[in-house]
Amino acid sequence: MNSKISKVGIIGAGNVGADVANALVLLGKCVTVVLFDRTLSKAEGQAWDIEDTIPLLKDMEIIPSNQYEDLADSDIIVVTVGVQQKEGQSRLDILSDNAEIMRSTIKELDRVAPNSIILIVSNPVDVLTRIAIATSTRAENLIFGSGTVLDTARLRYQLGKRLNVSKQDVHVYVIGEHGDSEFVVWSSAFIGGILLAEFPIPQGATLEQIQQEYAELTRKRGYNISERKGNTSYGISIVVCQLVDAILRDEKQIFPVSVRADSNYGVGSEVVLGLPCIISSQGIERQLVLPRNPHEQRLLEESATKLNEAYNSLDN
Structure with a gap:
């Protein structure tokens, strides 16, 4: 892939998703970041705050969105969406809450970005990656999790x-x-x-x-x-x-x-x-x-x- 035209999508504008977007901009890892969240105002708040740093850094673009179509043609889509662990919970304790979220997310990504590489970060990452692989129609080498x-x-x-x-x-x-x-x-x-x-x-x-x-x-x-x-x-x-x-x-x-x-x-x-x-x-x-x-x-x-x-x- 040519990093000069690179586009990275992020699903979820919570703590992890926003920090991923911020790190990509700080380190200049791609040209365009799309920060997707079902609540557009949340994506906008995070994206605009990050956007204010761009004049002091490498020129990039960060786009807030609540439309899956904006993720089309992404080289990579990072999935961070899901219920967060509470104190005392293991990563597996939140599995049932996040499994259906993962299935519906992957189906949408298959629809709008069937050739993108999908990186699963949501926890429990191993089981959710297995769900993503089972749900998706794309080649298996294009889906993996952040693992260990x-x-x-x-x-x-x-x-x-x-x-x-x-x-x-x-x-x-x-x-x-x-x-x-x-x-x-x-x-x-x-x-x-x-x-x-x-x-x-x-x-x-x-x-x-x-x-x-x-x-x-x-x-x-x-x-x-x-x-x-x-x-x-x-x-x-x-x-x-x-x-x-x-x-x-x-x-x-x-x-x-x-x-x-x-x-x-x-x-x-x-x-x-x-x-x-x-x-x-x-x-x-x-x-x-x-x-x-x-x-x-x-x-x-x-x-x-x-x-x-x-x-x-x-x-x-």
């Missing part, structure tokens, strides 16, 4: 701080559900090309203690942020910007996004969860199979079972 990209970024940054190395040198993935059953694939973790198991650990801690501490920190991070400020939006907005950039620039970067699992993972071909994929102008160019030890395989199977049960609990 943010969880992986959180882990890499915090682990890098603990080991006193740059986060760019921390190569480790969080996979599975974007939620309570996610886990770290420690067996394939590298620090600057050195296996984590062989990397010098700071005094006063063991490798096992660090692994347990940072897996727990990563799993609870979103809840801890929401308890303090009511929601999370800045982190996921930058995740979306990076995925948009990888698509528009055909960068072929690897991200752990929500996709139907490759048969080599051994968890069935229908379940959708966070797994490493090459992201390009095609959307999902290729899914990669991450090596796991037997313990990690069990954790993956447990995560898949949980997500399957959640999906099957719906009236599909």
Whole structure:
């Protein structure tokens, strides 16, 4: 795709949708942003506030809308719409409320923008991505969810701080559900090309203690942020910007996004969860199979079972 004529649509002008739009404008990731919300005045308020920054930044256009037709010809459409988690709720607790919203949204997007790449951000992202794939008539490589990209970024940054190395040198993935059953694939973790198991650990801690501490920190991070400020939006907005950039620039970067699992993972071909994929102008160019030890395989199977049960609990 040519970034000079790029257009990104965003469904939902709430906290996440507005922050995604703002980040796209701040970072100059595309030429046109369409911020869609059923309540036009809400989309207008958010879009106009962001628009006021454009004279001080790179020239772009942000269009508020409550008409799906304005999303036609979008390169990418980011879906953030849905009921927000309340304190004490897990991401799966809000599934039933958001499932029907997702179905009706995807049907409209199939009507007006059948060739756009759809990026699902709404939670619970894995099950809602599965619903989107089942609902849509477009090629499956054109639909994926934000998965565990943010969880992986959180882990890499915090682990890098603990080991006193740059986060760019921390190569480790969080996979599975974007939620309570996610886990770290420690067996394939590298620090600057050195296996984590062989990397010098700071005094006063063991490798096992660090692994347990940072897996727990990563799993609870979103809840801890929401308890303090009511929601999370800045982190996921930058995740979306990076995925948009990888698509528009055909960068072929690897991200752990929500996709139907490759048969080599051994968890069935229908379940959708966070797994490493090459992201390009095609959307999902290729899914990669991450090596796991037997313990990690069990954790993956447990995560898949949980997500399957959640999906099957719906009236599909």
